Amino acid sequence: MTGARDRVLDAYETLLIDHGPGAATLDAVAAAAEVSKGGLLYHFASKDALVAGLLDRLRERSAADADAIRTSPDGAVAYYLRTSAPGGPVPGGVTRSYLAVLRISEGSATGQAIRDALAEVDADAFAALRAELDDPVLAWLAQLVGDGLYLRTLTGTPLPPGLGVEDLLARLRQHFPVADP
Known part of the structure; x- marks a missing residue:
């Protein structure tokens, strides 16, 4: 309950x-x-306390997601991209919390607290990706690809016809040291 x-x-x-x-x-x-x-x-x-509660929830869900990224049997990059893509598995409500926080970020009196929470979420994911990828630029590249997929998820934009996350992972595995399942 x-x-x-x-x-x-x-x-x-x-x-x-x-x-x-x-x-x-x-x-x-x-x-x-x-x-x-x-x-x-x-x-x-107060309303500010409600916003703070939502930011705490986002941080908690993000930390749990970062742990899931690190421990995924398919590897951090594969997990991050699959859970970022439209129609992919949704990890622990982090997407809902993230979207809700984005909705209040514009013109909010608590704007700095919101930006700080979003930066913390970003840092959690980057650190989890870095646990798999030694090269920080490759980890950032994987994060940016995931962020692009995540934006499509948040906006309801489908992937290009005939292409999917597995296509991205296959190409990444051809050129970069990304874990194979």
Whole structure:
């Protein structure tokens, strides 16, 4: 059973993603989470506290995803690209949290905290890729490819017809020291 705090964060993410920051009022979040406003305020005393809670959730999910990247039996690069691509497996809700944070990043009073959280998420993934790839430029290249795939996932843009993540991995394995499954 999901606790009230998680239901509030789930509702906040959904409102941000589906309707934007203007629709994510405390009253709307409480109603969507099916908690009283007092129940919401018990967990998050203000809108800024709610944003901070969402950033903490993103960091936690990102750290778990970085661990999954490092320990994937198929290798870090393969995991990162597969989970970044449209229609790929979604690791632990990190995509929803990331998208929700992106929705509040523009014009937010907590903009620096948001940028810091996103930089931490980026650093987690880079460090996990570096655990497999000794060359930092190759690790960054793999991250940029994954980021491009992730952008397609976030925007709902499909991959080019006839091409998929396995095609990318096959080509990378031809030219770079990327782990084979």
